[in-house]
Amino acid sequence: MVRPLVALGTSDPSAVLRGLEAALAGGPALLPVAESAPALPTPAPADVPRRVALVVETSGSTGTGKRVALSSEALLAGAAAADAALGGPGGWVLALPTHYIAGLNVLTRSVAAGTTPSIVAPGHFDAAAFADAADRLVTGPAAPRRYTSLVPVQLARVLDDERATSALAGFDAVLVGGQATPAPLRQRAVDAGVHVVTTYGASETSGGCVYDGVPFGTVGTELVDGELWLRGPMLAEGYLGDDERTASTFVERDGHRWYRTGDAATIEDGTVRVLGRLDDVVISGGEKVPLGLVERLVRELPGQESAVVTRRASGEWGEVPVVVTARPLDLERVRAHVGAALGRAARPADVLVLDEVPMLASGKPDRRAIRSIADPSAAS
Structure with a gap:
């Protein structure tokens, strides 16, 4: 058994609320869509299994797009x-x-x-x-x-x-x-x-x-x-x-x-x-460095609550951590802070200060955009 899937723009949250109320009560399933967001490569189906009430599209900050089906x-x-x-x-x-x-x-x-x-x-x-x-x-x-x-x-x-x-x-x-x-x-x-x-x-x-x-x-x-x-x-x-x-x-x-x-x-x-994504690890000088833990340490420093740590290719070390932030941060200070907790390989190689750190509409960092800024070769 199936039921129709209705796509609804999210510029009017009250309309989304009404659509969700109907979906939870057994009406058409709801697919909220941000009008400004790029569409996923494949179009959404017209119908979904009867158990599905809500479909959430997510492109994620690092991964590929998907449609999560929820009852x-x-x-x-x-x-x-x-x-x-x-x-x-x-x-x-x-x-x-x-x-x-x-x-x-x-x-x-x-x-x-x-x-x-x-x-x-x-x-x-x-x-x-x-x-x-x-x-x-x-x-x-x-x-x-x-x-x-x-x-x-x-x-x-x-x-x-x-x-x-x-x-x-x-x-x-x-x-x-x-x-x-x-x-x-x-x-x-x-x-x-x-x-x-x-x-x-x-x-x-x-x-x-x-x-x-x-x-x-x-x-x-x-x-x-x-x-x-x-x-x-x-x-x-x-x-x-x-x-x-x-x-x-x-x-x-x-x-x-x-x-x-x-x-x-x-x-x-x-x-x-939670320590971070399993795949969010760089091998720097032969040592595994979890970028999530490096980022957590960087955000402990005053004014760096929104700093992001990404990766950059390095001819000498393989890959290295890089800090991207909207507030000035002394490189040697952050290297000492991170190195004291995680060792030499985890010390960031650079600090990039931007006018504004790229963000997704959800309030999460846009990690793909951030990485392309820190390492332009990764976007090519």
Whole structure:
């Protein structure tokens, strides 16, 4: 059995909300599409399997495009478990694009709670507009709590604005995800009275399913050859039109269906610590250097919360780490800081200071664009 798949532009988040409500209730499946985003190479199908309620297109910051198919059961299971982990249902401020799973998560949780999200106008994120949306948020007895979801760069902009910071401190929880949250940024938020909850997840897991390193609800975790695997009722059906990728990413093990994240991680006392992408490693002078860990260390330095570490080819060393940032950073200082923690091979070879670090609409760094800047030969 199938149902129609309806593509809907995301310039009007309220229309996306209505489309998602219909999809969750059994109507046509929804494919939110950013009007400004490049189309994937293959057109979306007119119909999808009956179980599919939502399709999320993702080109990713490093990988190839895919269409993640999610069922109503997966989306609502993730929403219910998240509400339980946060302390109950509430009203949401939507500050994220609705063609990304994090923004769609806000809408799903609003639908599940019977609340109407207060929407920050799409486009360039503005702290004052966020404060206005927070003022408009209405809650009720059945869902009295106040929530929002941000990426780190948005959190930093809010904390630079006194009124927006005051508004944020009035939320019961502020989910921050999409990428690792720098420790200094999180501390700034805590010092301002903001209840930050760091999240980890993907479109394939109906969004965030690990809060502050702890899987919520019935989510299970396992490390297989250093790769983080996740299981639970929130997993996607797979990838539309790509059975091979579905079979390699969603696997059966020990009687459970697992999602292979592609991330390196550690699990200690039930707490997950994601170290970065397994394939995001350079071999420099014969030594493996995980760029995610280098980036985490760079972001510990004052003013470098949004710095990005990428790779560059080197005739002498093979490949070397390079820091790309919008704020001045002394090369010797960062080399000493990184080298003290990870050794000589991990020390960045260069710091590139740009007027603005390329970003995706989701608030994540555009790593392909960044790498082409740091190493033009990689784009040829």
